[in-house]
Amino acid sequence: MKETRLYLPSEREDFHAFTPARKVVRDIIFSTDRRDFGWIKENIPCQRACPASTNIPGYIRCIFEERHGRSYELNRFVNILPGVLGRICARPCEPACRHGFPDNGDPVAICHLKRVAADFRPEGHRLQEQLFAPSGKKVAVIGSGPAGLGAAHDLATFGHQVTMYEAEKEPGGMLRYGIPEFRLPRPLLATEIANVLRLGVDLHLGVRVGRDLELAEILDKHDAVILSAGAYRPNRLGMPGENLPGVYTGLEFMMRVNEGERPEIGQKVLVVGAGFTAMDCARSSIRLGAKRVLINLLTTEEFLTVDQEEIFQVKYEGGEFRGLVSIQEVLGKDKVQGARFQRNRLGGWTERGEREGVPIPDSDFFDSADSVILAIGQRPDPSFLHLELDQTERGFLRLNPQTGMTSRNRLFIAGDFGAGASNVISCIGSGRRAAWAVDQYLMRRERRKNVVRFEYMPETLRERKWDFIPRQPMPTLELPNRLAGAGQSEVETGLDPDPAREESKRCYLCYLRFEIDAARCIYCRWCMDVMPKNCIKLAKEVVRHPDGSIQSVVETEDWSQVAAVVIDGKECIRCGNCFRVCPVKCIEIVKVEMMEQDVEA
Amino acid sequence: MAEPLHFVIVGNGPAGNEAAAALRGQDPKARITIISAAATHYLRPEKLAAFLVQPRHRLKDLYIHPYPWYEEQRIQLRLNQTVNRIAPEQKYVYLNHKERVRYDRLLLVTGARPRVPERLASLSSLLTRFATGADALLLKRGIAQVKHMTMLGGDCIALELAQALLPRGVRLTFILDEYRFWPLEFDEGVKKRLADSLEKKGIEVVRDDLAVSVEQAGDELLVKTRGGKEVKTDRACLSSGMVPAVEFLASAGIDTQLGVLVDDHLQTSRPDIWAAGECAQVYYSELKDYRCSTGSVNAEQQGRLVARNMLGAKEMVKLPEPGRVTIAGEHFTTYGWKGFSLDEKD
Numbered sequence: 025m026k027e028t029r030l031y032l033p034s035e036r037e038d039f040h041a042f043t044p045a046r047k048v049v050r051d052i053i054f055s056t057d058r059r060d061f062g063w064i065k066e067n068i069p070c071q072r073a074c075p076a077s078t079n080i081p082g083y084i085r086c087i088f089e090e091r092h093g094r095s096y097e098l099n100r101f102v103n104i105l106p107g108v109l110g111r112i113c114a115r116p117c118e119p120a121c122r123h124g125f126p127d128n129g130d131p132v133a134i135c136h137l138k139r140v141a142a143d144f145r146p147e148g149h150r151l152q153e154q155l156f157a158p159s160g161k162k163v164a165v166i167g168s169g170p171a172g173l174g175a176a177h178d179l180a181t182f183g184h185q186v187t188m189y190e191a192e193k194e195p196g197g198m199l200r201y202g203i204p205e206f207r208l209p210r211p212l213l214a215t216e217i218a219n220v221l222r223l224g225v226d227l228h229l230g231v232r233v234g235r236d237l238e239l240a241e242i243l244d245k246h247d248a249v250i251l252s253a254g255a256y257r258p259n260r261l262g263m264p265g266e267n268l269p270g271v272y273t274g275l276e277f278m279m280r281v282n283e284g285e286r287p288e289i290g291q292k293v294l295v296v297g298a299g300f301t302a303m304d305c306a307r308s309s310i311r312l313g314a315k316r317v318l319i320n321l322l323t324t325e326e327f328l329t330v331d332q333e334e335i336f337q338v339k340y341e342g343g344e345f346r347g348l349v350s351i352q353e354v355l356g357k358d359k360v361q362g363a364r365f366q367r368n369r370l371g372g373w374t375e376r377g378e379r380e381g382v383p384i385p386d387s388d389f390f391d392s393a394d395s396v397i398l399a400i401g402q403r404p405d406p407s408f409l410h411l412e413l414d415q416t417e418r419g420f421l422r423l424n425p426q427t428g429m430t431s432r433n434r435l436f437i438a439g440d441f442g443a444g445a446s447n448v449i450s451c452i453g454s455g456r457r458a459a460w461a462v463d464q465y466l467m468r469r470e471r472r473k474n475v476v477r478f479e480y481m482p483e484t485l486r487e488r489k490w491d492f493i494p495r496q497p498m499p500t501l502e503l504p505n506r507l508a509g510a511g512q513s514e515v516e517t518g519l520d521p522d523p524a525r526e527e528s529k530r531c532y533l534c535y536l537r538f539e540i541d542a543a544r545c546i547y548c549r550w551c552m553d554v555m556p557k558n559c560i561k562l563a564k565e566v567v568r569h570p571d572g573s574i575q576s577v578v579e580t581e582d583w584s585q586v587a588a589v590v591i592d593g594k595e596c597i598r599c600g601n602c603f604r605v606c607p608v609k610c611i612e613i614v615k616v617e618m619m620e621q622d623v624e625a
Numbered sequence: 626m627a628e629p630l631h632f633v634i635v636g637n638g639p640a641g642n643e644a645a646a647a648l649r650g651q652d653p654k655a656r657i658t659i660i661s662a663a664a665t666h667y668l669r670p671e672k673l674a675a676f677l678v679q680p681r682h683r684l685k686d687l688y689i690h691p692y693p694w695y696e697e698q699r700i701q702l703r704l705n706q707t708v709n710r711i712a713p714e715q716k717y718v719y720l721n722h723k724e725r726v727r728y729d730r731l732l733l734v735t736g737a738r739p740r741v742p743e744r745l746a747s748l749s750s751l752l753t754r755f756a757t758g759a760d761a762l763l764l765k766r767g768i769a770q771v772k773h774m775t776m777l778g779g780d781c782i783a784l785e786l787a788q789a790l791l792p793r794g795v796r797l798t799f800i801l802d803e804y805r806f807w808p809l810e811f812d813e814g815v816k817k818r819l820a821d822s823l824e825k826k827g828i829e830v831v832r833d834d835l836a837v838s839v840e841q842a843g844d845e846l847l848v849k850t851r852g853g854k855e856v857k858t859d860r861a862c863l864s865s866g867m868v869p870a871v872e873f874l875a876s877a878g879i880d881t882q883l884g885v886l887v888d889d890h891l892q893t894s895r896p897d898i899w900a901a902g903e904c905a906q907v908y909y910s911e912l913k914d915y916r917c918s919t920g921s922v923n924a925e926q927q928g929r930l931v932a933r934n935m936l937g938a939k940e941m942v943k944l945p946e947p948g949r950v951t952i953a954g955e956h957f958t959t960y961g962w963k964g965f966s967l968d969e970k971d
């Protein structure tokens with residue numbers, strides 16, 4: 025039997041209930057105060073970690089309320105491709121989630137819930153776009169990957185006429201030609217890309233800028249140009265044997281597989297690399313029939329950028345990891361026969377926060393192989409621009425921090441083409457920011473900005489017992505079904521509605537701000553008697569961030585020093601116990617959300 | 626006078642017990658605490674297979690130190706308590722019942738546990754484990770009903786079990802995967818001869834295959850292999866070797882790979898924390914490779930050595946001495962298990 029819908033745990037439920045026949049309008053306040061943005065940064069760790077600042081508690085709550093269409097839209101407003109991201113996002117939000125803090129259990133399955141919104145959104149649901157009147161300005165976008173799509177979407181809503189040039193036969197960039205189909209079904213990708221294109225984006229496929237069309241020409245015909253051509257020049261190790269037949273670069277290998285080819289790899293494959301590409305190469309090799317696939321890491325599994333689930337899937341399919349090695353050379357006569365490695369020990373940390381592997385002298389060993397796949401990353405290659413542009417020390421194009429422009433007037437960049445290989449969500453965020461910069465440049469004013477929205481809540485939205493729900497596992501195909509046919513059936517099959525709703529209950533809803541009004545508080549400390557954790561504190565002073573928002577409180581046990589009783593947003597699990605017992609009702613619950621707002625002239 | 630140092634030892638296998646005894650021997654004042662997830666005292670797991678089939682044997686008979694020994698040695702023994710987190714800055718270990726214990730010097734001797742291949746991970750509850758005293762007690766309770774047992778992997782623990790179970794008329798199937806005969810490192814020819822000798826003993830041997838699923842089928846289990854074979858059985862026993870039990874250390878910033886990475890003195894990447902025995906991973910220049918030691922004798926030796934180093938010595942850990950094992954009348958030299966023999970006369 026299906027659980028009856030439960031929106032609010034108290035008798036006040038029906039005041040707040042959302043039913044199709046009924047609409048509740050409440051006081052809503054908007055703010056652009058720096059302290060309010062500061063509060064969000066400090067208190068909603070997942071949203072802060074998201075490069076597109078997705079309103080995560082907001083969309084998770086909608087799943088609980090079974091408003092999947094709305095949940096999808098809360099995502100799509102800022103991250104454009106929710107169904108895609110709900111599958112392959114790098115999910116920087118999850119390690120930041122408060123539910124994963126020590127003693128709190130596992131992080132909320134934020135990404136899987138995004139997919140839930142996409143999977144269960146009603147057919148023909150409403151897409152909301154905030155449109156500006158046509159501006160008469162023309163903007164070109166080069167490359168149709170996530171960055172290009174993010175940019176084109178926002179440019180189109182700003183009313184500009186967008187032309188997109190794409191070298192390949194189909195749009196999507198690495199989403200289409202990098203990420204394998206068994207992780208990202210192509211029909212879904214096509215639908216979400218179409219949602220962008222239908223805003224009036226004029227897409228030209230099969231046009232390679234620099235070969236079929238010069239950038240200078242495009243700059244002449246447009247008011248601004250965004251370069252989002254990705255990173256396609258493979259990093260090289262410069263080691264002997266790198267060019268032997270049977271040595272592939274990771275991206276080249278994946279692109280061929282994604283075009284339907286079956287590259288010759290033999291029985292034993294050595295993959296070198298530690299990112300998404302290395303994992304995809306390994307899993308694709310298994311699907312191509314390799315008997316033994318070893319992923320060779322400079323450091324250890326702990327320092328991989330991919331998450332535990334992905335590592336698990338690689339192992340489940342039979343891939344192996346060999347940590348603490350560095351490849352020295354590929355050996356073979358006319359084709360690969362093996363490779364020479366050195367053992368590493370763990371070293372220090374690089375400036376970019378990566379752990380180093382340091383070779384141990386005299387620790388060489390040989391391992392045989394039929395093919396070697398070097399998935400050690402790629403860099404942007406600006407040579408096709410045929411333009412001299414200023415570069416940074418690290419060899420990327422230099423941007424003017426004020427305007428977001430390159431050293432060439434009217435030329436902007438987004439995504440991996442800017443600062444090198446990253447991930448899809450960062451590229452979408454970067455594409456949209458580039459579009460905002462272009463708009464501000466063309467229209468000479470800010471037409472879209474972030475605001476903080478406050479809404480008073482009559483009750484908390486969660487229950488204490490929900491904290492004990494375990495993280496719901498993602499169901500996957502069994503091994504034989506994964507390898508059947510061309511091996512491209514989607515491996516993760518998605519959460520069903522019931523486990524999805526259970527998972528949504530786990531979110532602490534960090535966007536609810538519980539605050540004690542010091543003017544009304546009578547210091548009875550009843551709230552402290554019912555607190556489930558060490559979440560309410562006696563404070564003698566507060567420590568503030570430079571933006572004025574509260575960073576932490578200095579606690580005291582000496583009554584004569586207590587300046588206020590405060591709820592620590594970082595510990596608070598929004599159970600509402602304090603709110604219910606407070607005899608003077610001085611505790612307020614406010615929903616705090618960051619959103620984009622169009623600025624009227 | 627200064628407070629005596631508090632040595633906390635996590636794990637009560639051979640490495641932990643030898644370390645505790647050595648610490649006590651050299652520092653009569655030290656405070657020593659052993660914390661272990663195990664429910665039973667320190668015992669030699671190599672005796673567990675025989676215990677399983679001897680109705681009158683009690684687990685207590687296998688204990689190496691009786692309880693009073695710990696009292697005499699003034700070693701506090703805390704069993705059935707799992708460490709789930711370490712805070713090296715504050716020098717605390719956290720137990721899963723939320724207590725925290727402060728240490729001055731910490732020794733990790735958490736050993737290893739049966740490897741659960743990823744493809745079987747979700748079926749974990751259907752699988753039999755045989756590694757601890759508690760596992761043996763559990764299995765012993767239902768052993769009379771076990772008519773057929775399937776070994777998933779075929780490591781040496783499975784061989785020990787087979788040796789005990791075959792004479793009792795239990796039928797056996799071995800599905801030999803890449804971890805067959807773990808931890809002994811044999812070349813393919815020897816592995817083939819060993820598999821042949823299992824067959825000669827009446828064991829059903831499935832070669833070059835691996836179990837991919839286990840399902841409940843009425844009272845029995847149905848094991849399916851990648852090669853398409855199906856085996857009906859009463860018990861499906863994990864036997865793909867052991868892996869160091871170190872997952873809980875990552876959040877403490879203690880470097881791990883296969884096991885806890887330690888230097889030549891068995892010290893971890895964090896000050897005042899050491900590791901030894903099966904959970905410790907050492908680079909041996911002789912092998913040009915890393916290795917986690919296996920076997921009780923090696924664990925004991927490392928336990929004694931690490932105790933000296935924790936008290937200030939700088940002794941280098943050495944590659945384990947070779948030992949001898951006998952299987953099916955053949956003698957082999959190994960660096961891992963010692964005194965391991967599968968011959969009828971033993």
Ligand SMILES: Cc1cc2nc3c(=O)[nH]c(=O)nc-3n(C[C@H](O)[C@H](O)[C@H](O)COP(=O)(O)OP(=O)(O)OC[C@H]3O[C@@H](n4cnc5c(N)ncnc54)[C@H](O)[C@@H]3O)c2cc1C
Binds near residue numbers: 189202275439449
């Ligand atoms: C195998 C693989 C797996 C990955 N898995 C993940 C994952 O699971 N999660 C994740 O977050 N990230 C993943 N990534 C990274 C992610 O795909 C990229 O960071 C992201 O796609 C970059 O977006 P982009 O728009 O900057 O560039 P791209 O997606 O590379 O798009 C650039 C587009 O520009 C086009 N182009 C290039 N040059 C020209 C030219 N001269 N003229 C016209 N068009 C041109 C290209 O054809 C391409 O379509 C993966 C990458 C790879 C290679």
Ligand SMILES: Cc1cc2nc3c(=O)[nH]c(=O)nc-3n(C[C@H](O)[C@H](O)[C@H](O)COP(=O)(O)OP(=O)(O)OC[C@H]3O[C@@H](n4cnc5c(N)ncnc54)[C@H](O)[C@@H]3O)c2cc1C
Binds near residue numbers: 662707755903
């Ligand atoms: C069935 C069986 C038969 C064997 N036969 C032989 C043989 O014939 N010859 C041979 O040489 N070797 C044999 N071995 C291997 C030998 O027993 C091990 O090599 C040896 O016990 C390793 O010692 P150790 O001290 O490193 O770890 P262990 O003996 O594994 O001790 C580790 C202890 O740490 C505890 N622990 C783990 N994690 C935690 C935690 N988070 N918190 C608290 N406590 C924790 C465990 O409960 C355990 O008590 C056999 C092993 C088994 C299981």
Ligand code: SF4
Binds near residue numbers: 121123134531
């Ligand atoms: S509990 Fe919810 S709101 Fe809080 S960090 Fe995790 S996902 Fe975000």
